[in-house]
Amino acid sequence: MSTLSYAASDSATMLRRNLRHAIRYPSLTLSVAGMPLIFLLLFVYVFGGAMGAGIGGLGGGRTQYLSYITPGIVLMTLASGSITTSVAVCVDMTGGIIDRFRTMAISRASLLTGHVIGSVITTMFSTALVLGVAVALGFRPDAGPLEWVAAAGVLTMVTFALTWLSVAFGVFAKSPESASNLPLPLSLLPMMGSGFVPTGSMPSGLRWFAEYQPFTPMIETLRGLLTGTAIGHSAAVSAAWSAGIALVGYAWAKTRFNRARTH
Amino acid sequence: MTAAIKATGLRKSFGDKVVLDGIDLYVPRGTIFALLGPNGAGKTTTVRILTTLIDADAGRVEVAGHDLAADPDGVRAAIGVTGQFSAVDDKLTGRENLILMADLNHLGRTRGRRRADELLDRFDLREAAGKLAGTYSGGMRRRLDLAMTLVGDPQVIFLDEPTTGLDPRSRRTMWQSIEDLVAGGVTVLLTTQYLDEADRLADQIAVLDRGRLVAQGSAQELKRRVPGGHIRLRFADTTALGRAAHVLDDAVAEDADLTLRVPGDGSVQALRDLLDRLDATGLRPEELQVHTPDLDDVFLALTGRTDTPQETSR
Structure with a gap:
């Protein structure tokens, strides 16, 4: 076999290992959905009535707010998935098994590639779960088949980017505890964007941040695809952000991963 | 007779701490070689260099005929390593751990599974094959660890303190497994703090102290230099x-x-x-x-010191 096909088969082996972990410990995948679901229930049932009425243009009501907030909650799920990734990578990096992998004639990138692909798959599961709950609560997206495919594409793209970043966190962190803390701010970012309320209602400093941070265009793109609001430049901006985050995460993870060899 | 491991002038420092100060090793194929020394002598660092985990600051190494600097993947394909810290996946069963290794060695599905079952039998892990490795006892983990190292049929095996922390019975089982390995023609380099372990297993023993080899020879030769009991x-x-x-x-x-x-x-x-x-x-x-006589006596005889320096964390 050529080097390239070895790289592919080693990555597939590592992916199988990670998926086996995920199936054996489904609680991890479920816990990724846990926090976003709590936020969803809290915001829809506790604040939903008032928020729906207060947000201009929604025409009031809990159901309208549910459909406003769901894209933000979905993005929150993607961010929450990165915590699991970062911890899993860190556990591998700080345990004895990394030395075993490093002393074998295997593709060096396969361990990280396996983590990335595995995490994208499990995060997609968590996302589907969260979307399912939203639908059960009364969320009625008006997306056609094409929009659904596009939405899945956007979600995969964003997850891929966030996963590379969280792999870098995992390689960087000295302990699984700090690996679980590093990506935590990511899951709060959707709240400081257009996820829960329109950015127009925020004070100017925060509004500036909310409008320019990466999650806002991602939320707007998803919202547009699912509920038919205007997307504008959001899709292009999201793609740029995703590419940037993925590249930074990949480069950081790779440098760190290779540097770990010298001491 | 070709060498399984040939190292000349190995040097390594961490910051301003010199860990290896010019080490030469020659291990003939099919033999057991023991690196004997107290904690902090540089045993683990030597193993980590020879197994491609870290780079030496200076020196030349050939393992199984492959130059370490020029062809690290060639070295990796020829060696098996069981480190001091357990390198098993706790969240997989014993059998799944072995199959993981078989897949990474590209054995193919049928051969890989056959090899895994063979090793489970050989290391007396058949009954525990379906249990998660995280639930294994210390001795079982160490056996699984060694079995995983053997999946790819390595020519040269590195064992870093293979029996440290094991109870006497597991220790003897491990010794037997190591002796069986060499009977099959492979070369073993092991590190140990125990003279009796080196004595029992090794054809050649090198005594490492503060990053230097202070003596090298067979157990008999070495004992002659130690004031007996x-x-x-x-x-x-x-x-x-x-x-x-x-x-x-x-x-x-x-x-x-x-x-x-x-x-x-x-x-x-x-x-x-x-x-x-x-x-x-x-x-x-x-x-x-x-x-x-014990390791302290060897040290007293070879270095004139009774203190065995404790490992400093790095």
Whole structure:
């Protein structure tokens, strides 16, 4: 076999290992959905009535707010998935098994590639779960088949980017505890964007941040695809952000991963 | 006869701490080579360099005919490593761990599963094959660890302190497994803090101290350089000690703790002779201890120091 096909088969082996972990410990995948679901229930049932009425243009009501907030909650799920990734990578990096992998004639990138692909798959599961709950609560997206495919594409793209970043966190962190803390701010970012309320209602400093941070265009793109609001430049901006985050995460993870060899 | 491992002039420092200060090693194929030394002597660092985990600052290494610097993947394909820290996946079963290794060695599905089952039998893990490795006992984990190392049929195997922390029975099982390996034609380099382990297993022993090799040879050769066993006698006061030292002229008096160190091989006959000589003088020791040579003696003999430096964290 050529080097390239070895790289592919080693990555597939590592992916199988990670998926086996995920199936054996489904609680991890479920816990990724846990926090976003709590936020969803809290915001829809506790604040939903008032928020729906207060947000201009929604025409009031809990159901309208549910459909406003769901894209933000979905993005929150993607961010929450990165915590699991970062911890899993860190556990591998700080345990004895990394030395075993490093002393074998295997593709060096396969361990990280396996983590990335595995995490994208499990995060997609968590996302589907969260979307399912939203639908059960009364969320009625008006997306056609094409929009659904596009939405899945956007979600995969964003997850891929966030996963590379969280792999870098995992390689960087000295302990699984700090690996679980590093990506935590990511899951709060959707709240400081257009996820829960329109950015127009925020004070100017925060509004500036909310409008320019990466999650806002991602939320707007998803919202547009699912509920038919205007997307504008959001899709292009999201793609740029995703590419940037993925590249930074990949480069950081790779440098760190290779540097770990010298001491 | 070709070398399985050939290293010349290995040097490594961490910051300003010199860990390896010019090490030469020559390990012929099909033999067991033991690196003996206390914690912090540089044993693990040597293994980590030889197994491509870290780069040496200087020196040339060839493992199984592959140059370490030029062809690290060639080295990796030829070696198996069982480190000090357990390298099993706790969240997989014993069998899944072995299959993971088989897949990474590209054995193919059928061959890989056959190899995994073969090793489960060989290391007496058949019953625990379906249990998560995280639930294994220390001895079982170590056996699984070694079995995983063997999946790819390595020519050269590195074992970093393979029995540290094991109970006596698991330790003997591990020794037997290591001896079986060499019977199959592979080369083993192991590190140990225990003279008896090196003695039992190794064809050649190299004694490492503070990053230098202070002695190298077979267990027999090494023991000749160690002052064999001795008998320690403690007396009630300095007068008695002085008189005893006068009678037993090959003994060394240690005034501070009122003891006399008499060289001897620890045999019953030697002990009886000693007591007879003491009886003739009417001297009665307070306490008697028979001491057989251990790593401390080797160190005393080779370095003139009794202290075995403790490992400093890095």
